[in-house]
Amino acid sequence: MAEPLLIFPDDEFRARTAQLQAEMNAHDLDALLLTTPQDVFYTTGFLTRFWESPARPWFVIVPAAGLPVAVIPSIGAPLMQRTWVADIRTWDAPNPVDDGLSLLTDTLRDLRLHRIGVPMGLETHLRMPLADFHSLSKSFDIVDGTPALHRTREIKSEAEIAKIRDICTIAGRAFDRVPEIAHAGVPLNQVFRDFQSLLLQEGADWVSYVAGAAGPDGYADVISPAAPTPLRPGDVLMLDTGAVRDGYFCDFDRNAFVGTPSDAVRRTHDRLWQATEIALDTLRPGMRACDAHRILSGPLDAPGAGRLGHGLGTALTEWPSFTPHDTTELRAGMVLTLEPSAHVTDTHILVHEENIVLRDHGPELLSPRAPQFGTVLR
Amino acid sequence: MAEPLLIFPDDEFRARTAQLQAEMNAHDLDALLLTTPQDVFYTTGFLTRFWESPARPWFVIVPAAGLPVAVIPSIGAPLMQRTWVADIRTWDAPNPVDDGLSLLTDTLRDLRLHRIGVPMGLETHLRMPLADFHSLSKSFDIVDGTPALHRTREIKSEAEIAKIRDICTIAGRAFDRVPEIAHAGVPLNQVFRDFQSLLLQEGADWVSYVAGAAGPDGYADVISPAAPTPLRPGDVLMLDTGAVRDGYFCDFDRNAFVGTPSDAVRRTHDRLWQATEIALDTLRPGMRACDAHRILSGPLDAPGAGRLGHGLGTALTEWPSFTPHDTTELRAGMVLTLEPSAHVTDTHILVHEENIVLRDHGPELLSPRAPQFGTVLR
Numbered sequence: 001m002a003e004p005l006l007i008f009p010d011d012e013f014r015a016r017t018a019q020l021q022a023e024m025n026a027h028d029l030d031a032l033l034l035t036t037p038q039d040v041f042y043t044t045g046f047l048t049r050f051w052e053s054p055a056r057p058w059f060v061i062v063p064a065a066g067l068p069v070a071v072i073p074s075i076g077a078p079l080m081q082r083t084w085v086a087d088i089r090t091w092d093a094p095n096p097v098d099d100g101l102s103l104l105t106d107t108l109r110d111l112r113l114h115r116i117g118v119p120m121g122l123e124t125h126l127r128m129p130l131a132d133f134h135s136l137s138k139s140f141d142i143v144d145g146t147p148a149l150h151r152t153r154e155i156k157s158e159a160e161i162a163k164i165r166d167i168c169t170i171a172g173r174a175f176d177r178v179p180e181i182a183h184a185g186v187p188l189n190q191v192f193r194d195f196q197s198l199l200l201q202e203g204a205d206w207v208s209y210v211a212g213a214a215g216p217d218g219y220a221d222v223i224s225p226a227a228p229t230p231l232r233p234g235d236v237l238m239l240d241t242g243a244v245r246d247g248y249f250c251d252f253d254r255n256a257f258v259g260t261p262s263d264a265v266r267r268t269h270d271r272l273w274q275a276t277e278i279a280l281d282t283l284r285p286g287m288r289a290c291d292a293h294r295i296l297s298g299p300l301d302a303p304g305a306g307r308l309g310h311g312l313g314t315a316l317t318e319w320p321s322f323t324p325h326d327t328t329e330l331r332a333g334m335v336l337t338l339e340p341s342a343h344v345t346d347t348h349i350l351v352h353e354e355n356i357v358l359r360d361h362g363p364e365l366l367s368p369r370a371p372q373f374g375t376v377l378r
Numbered sequence: 379m380a381e382p383l384l385i386f387p388d389d390e391f392r393a394r395t396a397q398l399q400a401e402m403n404a405h406d407l408d409a410l411l412l413t414t415p416q417d418v419f420y421t422t423g424f425l426t427r428f429w430e431s432p433a434r435p436w437f438v439i440v441p442a443a444g445l446p447v448a449v450i451p452s453i454g455a456p457l458m459q460r461t462w463v464a465d466i467r468t469w470d471a472p473n474p475v476d477d478g479l480s481l482l483t484d485t486l487r488d489l490r491l492h493r494i495g496v497p498m499g500l501e502t503h504l505r506m507p508l509a510d511f512h513s514l515s516k517s518f519d520i521v522d523g524t525p526a527l528h529r530t531r532e533i534k535s536e537a538e539i540a541k542i543r544d545i546c547t548i549a550g551r552a553f554d555r556v557p558e559i560a561h562a563g564v565p566l567n568q569v570f571r572d573f574q575s576l577l578l579q580e581g582a583d584w585v586s587y588v589a590g591a592a593g594p595d596g597y598a599d600v601i602s603p604a605a606p607t608p609l610r611p612g613d614v615l616m617l618d619t620g621a622v623r624d625g626y627f628c629d630f631d632r633n634a635f636v637g638t639p640s641d642a643v644r645r646t647h648d649r650l651w652q653a654t655e656i657a658l659d660t661l662r663p664g665m666r667a668c669d670a671h672r673i674l675s676g677p678l679d680a681p682g683a684g685r686l687g688h689g690l691g692t693a694l695t696e697w698p699s700f701t702p703h704d705t706t707e708l709r710a711g712m713v714l715t716l717e718p719s720a721h722v723t724d725t726h727i728l729v730h731e732e733n734i735v736l737r738d739h740g741p742e743l744l745s746p747r748a749p750q751f752g753t754v755l756r
Contacts, residue, residue, distance in 0.1 A: 003605070038432075050601040051713070052587040053695040054416075055501050055688065078599035094499050094685065094699045101619035122474050123433050130498035131522060133508075142510060189583070196584065197575040205567070205603065206574065206585065209430040222457035226582065242430055306453060306474065310433065317431040321472045324572055347380060371727040 007246045008260020013045060016152065017062060023148035024064040029117040031108070032062045032145045033063035035127040039119070042153055043068050045083040045090065046076070047247045049206065056093040059104050060085075063069040063111055070103050070265040093259060097212035101132045123319045124149075150319055155333040161357050164312065164335050165366045166356050167370055171250045172244050172368035174198040175375075183294055183378035184233050184258050188214055191237070199243045208249070209242030209316050212233055214258075218348040222236065233259040236269075237377065238351060242316035249316050251337050252367040253353040256363050256375040266373075268344045272352035275299045275340040278362050280356070283338075287325035296322060296340040309339045309358050312355055314359040334358045335366065381460065385624045388462040390537050391423060391479055394530065395440060401526035402442040404585070407495040409486070410440045410523045413505040416692040417497070420531055423461040424454070425625045427584065434471040435506035437482050441489055449482050451635050479510045479623055485519055493524020501697045504525075528697055532689055533711040539735050541626035542690065542713050543744045545582065546733050549621050549628045550746035552576040553753075561756035562611050562636050567604040569615070577621045587620030587694050592636075596643060596726040602611045611637040614647075615755065616729060620694035627694050629715050630745040631731040634753040644751075646722045650730035652713075653677045653718040657712050658734070658741050661716075667704035670714075674700060678720040687717045691731055713744065 017260030020032060020043070034040060037051040040060050059071040070076075070085050073093035080088050091103045108116065118126065118133075124134060124146055136142065144241030153192035156164070174195065181194035196207045212226065214237040224241065231237060240253035255269055279295050296308040312335045320328035322339070330336075340351040352370065398410060398421070411686075412418060415429040418438050437449040448463050452470035458466050472561035486494065496504065496511075502524055504511060513519065532586040534542070552573065559572035574585045582595045588606065591597030592615040600618065609615060616629035633647055657673050689696030690713045698706035700717070708714075717731040730748065 001573075005603075036698045045605055048601045049587050049589060049603075052693075054414075054503065055685070055694055055695045055697075055699060056501075075601065079602045084601070092684065092701075094701065095703050096502060096705075097703055099500060118508065122477060122507060123474060124507050125435075125503070125505050127502060127503050129502050130496065130504050130511075134498075139705065193578040193581075198576050200571040200575050203571075205456050205571070206588070209427050211427060223426045223453065224460070225425055225427075227381075246422070247506070254533075306470065307433070314430055315430075317433045319433075321433060321474075323470075323472065325473050325475055327474075 002171050005082045006044055008159055019152045020062050021064055023151050028047045030113040032117045034060045039249050041314055044085045046080055046093040050169045058098055065114055066241050071107050085135040089359050114291050115141045115150055118142050119146045119149050120144040121146030156335050156350055160314055163246050167245040168250040169249055170203040170365040171241055173202040175254045178256055179377050182237055185230050187228040189228050195239055204243035205245050207243045211357050212239040216352045220343040220352055231258050236265050247314055250355055251312050251316050252355050253368055258377045264344050267375055268342050268350045269299055272340050272342055272350055276338050279338045283363050285330055285332045287330050288324050289320035289328045290324050293324055300342045309337045312337055328357055330359055332360045357358045382574055382731055383460045387536055389464045397530045398440050399442055400744050401529050405526045408442055408491040408493045410495045418704050419625050419692055422463045424458055434585045435478055449485050451477035463575045493519045495526055496520050497524045497527050498522040499524030504659045520707055534713050541624050545623040545626055546623055546628040546745040548581040549619055551580040553632045557755050562617055563608050565606040565608050566605050570604040573617055581725050583623050585621045590617040596722040596728045598725050600729055609636050614643050616638050624694055629690050629694050630733050632748055636755045646720050646728045647752055649678055650718050650720055650728055653733055654716050657716045661741050663708055663710045665708050667698035667700050671700040671702055674718040687715045690715055708736055710736055
């Protein structure tokens, strides 16, 4: 009937399932119960923007032996049938009396699964009504499945790495075209809109994230929505994007200068570029996330206490997080961001970000390396 | 320092807080604890795309008396300081040892709040790690806060209605320009990209949702990603969007015909248009969501069992849901979608969608009414 989705071959999902099952066996789990867009896409290939609707819960059960089972709203059946998943059970959602809970319960019983791992740890959440989860907890032994899931998802296959490289390349072309849309006099919110259009023109399927800011001394804040303030000569403009192609994100930024930046901005930008260069030279598997934080903050006068990098894949940000507290081991196959920041003034900073895959020999860039001295805008 | 965000005046948030507090008192709650992007934006005005990063939890406490308190990652402090919220407590997130849990616990104790409402019901989820929530549950009496929250959020203020009308108007202009980008020979995924650019050009801040499909008999599926299949003469093209301006969504679709559609498609489109017309004439406050489902499905040969409309606001879809099971009372001030669907063949459907605000006298359109006979494309 409908054509299969061709984002990945079925072998990719078989390998992911096998890896999850190895972890489940190590953690003594009968199954993982997954509810988020990223976890459902990872295990099934089910890719849709329909997650934007919070109305309905979606469930994928990955048993410790056998194949994944989808327990989903009927509106998702035609799309799920185009994935590699064969066992698809549906209900007519949303239903205020029983929104899939009895179907999920019956399915878990039917499959004789009792000790169920659900992600409960750092950087996770449960995407289903809590009241229904509490009901479910009375019938099954539900424990934390975070380690089994994270240990698997954090290592990207070559097919995944290629997807992330693709969207990084697309975003790189859009960044190259920023001088077309940004110059003195253009309001920042117009730059944000036009930058999203550039990303789409260059091949992004959609643009889940654009952030940025502009000012003569850098920026006080990197997550505010764009104001209608026009760019002015001397401003540094930062644009950061999580654009998506085939369900995979890039997450890198670029700084551009409207005319001539101040010496302080130029020096800070160079320091960030050099800090990244050092990380590109020295990061290795076997180090820990906190080591990456140390490497990235070391060369900077005012090392940020914040997160200076993180995992990347089917979400804009994934674990581990490069903070002083995160001791996750860095392993070959992790896709990561390097995101040093430094103060220009007491209140204003610059941020620089690149995307890499960690190989046995060290980082391999996925984002096209930023120009050392930034881009100049009219 | 930084300029206040000007999406709404502080009075808007005072009124929302007062309404939440009236509901909390009716439900015997000391406070609501809120964690999702929509609930945080609704109570504080904190608007950012940074929610796309799942790394950090964010908390807003709305006490039954007094003002909201934000317990948030420090990266959000500059933006939260631009809202009306005065009491902002931050921690350096993500922290694998204690990701805000002790700060949240201390804050609730400090404010002498014990019986805490958390949304647990239909169409809700909790955006924080479940393990941390379980810890929190040991120290406080946590109960379902869904009714208090939903009863408040589901009635939109005139300021909110104006925002939704704005984004509907923007999307209407983009739909009017679809003939510029869609005609025979253009691949569907290119149409999706260009339609998103049109929405941005016409004034959307970002485009959180585009769905659609094309085929000679309608479409089997409305949530799949777009394939590179070119449009063909005789196809009906449906595009549906949840574009965003100032944090508010539209959610409506349009059907367009590549040349001449089949009689079956034309008849079905007309039936959907007429079903909507009847709903526009007859829907009234005091009816229930299931009545709206009956009104919308009544004139159609093959009434869908699915959801034929829903709430709309700071999320693409909100409660209530027009299903046979939802008995939520429709009240004046609700912003709703009318979304009838009908079969063209056994497997293929057409969907038509408009956005309204329910007034005392009945629906007032927020989306520009679809052309009765669709749009014709080259």
